[in-house]
Amino acid sequence: MLKRTLALAVGFTLSCCAVLAQAADTLKVSAIPDEAPTELLRKFKPLGAYLERQTGMKVEFVPVSDYPAVVEALATDRIDLAWLGGFTFVQARLKTGNAIPLVQREQDAQFTSKFITADPAVKSLADLKGKSFAFGSISSTSGSLMPRYFMLQDGIKPETYFSRVGYSGAHDATAAWVQAGKVDAGVLNASVWEKLVAAGKVDTSKVKVFATTPAYFDYNWTVRGTLDPALAAKLKAAFLALDPANPEDKEILDLQAASRFIETKPENYKGIEEAARAADLLK
The missing domain is CATH 3.40.190.10 (Periplasmic binding protein-like II)
Known part of the structure; x- marks a missing residue:
């Protein structure tokens, strides 16, 4: 009876470890649903394949029903990387305290x-x-x-x-x-x-x-603050390495409506936070 109990315990532990290992090997990515779900998935597929090659991880796109759902998924560590609008980033940063914007498209600095x-x-x-x-x-x-x-x-x-x-x-x-x-x-x-x-x-x-409208900062790719810093650095490098002179990279950039990606930082979105408070959209 004792041996059977120990065997079950070991089996359960191994099963849990396998699930955790599988989860650790999967990069979960989402995006604000600012276009039709089919369009978001179409735009993401080549980028997802590229990130798989760059990270050696399986990349899974996780669709969400609305904008707040992306913020909640980041806050609860259910996704690792998300395409956010400037306001959604501000919400995520305020809710989590540590969401990190990695890159933005060149035009997002003057949107x-x-x-x-x-x-x-x-x-x-x-x-x-x-x-x-x-x-x-x-x-x-x-x-x-x-x-x-x-x-x-x-x-x-x-x-x-x-x-x-x-x-x-x-x-x-x-x-x-x-x-x-x-x-x-x-x-x-x-x-x-x-x-x-x-x-x-x-x-x-x-x-x-x-x-x-006048120009403002907008979209960015953001990671959850609890993500392994080495993986976050690898993701940033992957985005920055996309070269429009390379046909495969250009396909990815075109689908993202990007000429190229550039680094960004939380301070870029202070103006959006101020605008949100002025419009009574942040309490």
Whole structure:
């Protein structure tokens, strides 16, 4: 009986060790759902394969239902690496105290949002008073926070200025709402707008950009603060090594809408934290 108990205990221990070893060999990656899930996965696949080669680990993409879910997954160590917007990074940093931004795309140091409409009479925000308007996700930096911040600086409080304010949940959805006439105007990030136009997914004979925000810091790749520093350094080096002159690397960069990746730091996002507090989105 004792031998059987010991055998079971040893078997259980070995089983647990095997599970832990398997978990340790898997890099779990996620991203804010600012586009359709199928699009996020399509964009990630070549990058995931590249990170597997660079780290020697299995790389698993973990989709999430909404922006807060990414923050929660980082805070509870359920994911290791995440593609975050500036505001989502601020939330993650405040919640965990140690989330580390590794890299950002070159254009993320000078990012903008585009205001769009299908109404030819709309030339500026002044023409939208009393009309309907759409943001993306309430937690989106470029689809909600920063456009709202700049509007507030101009004396425009969306909830009283527009007849109705909606949240589409994603940048591509905002463009679809505007094109379909569901709202009179909306705002989305410049990168997604350019991609939609290039892919012919928005009819520019109907939908136009009528304003652009000032520049701000936005997206980055962030790791959980409890990740092995050596692995974090390896991941940073992998992103920085992507070379647009190399065809395989260029495919990855193009899917990430990046010319190249550059280093970033927490201090870059202080302005976004200030904007979030000014808009009462952080308590």
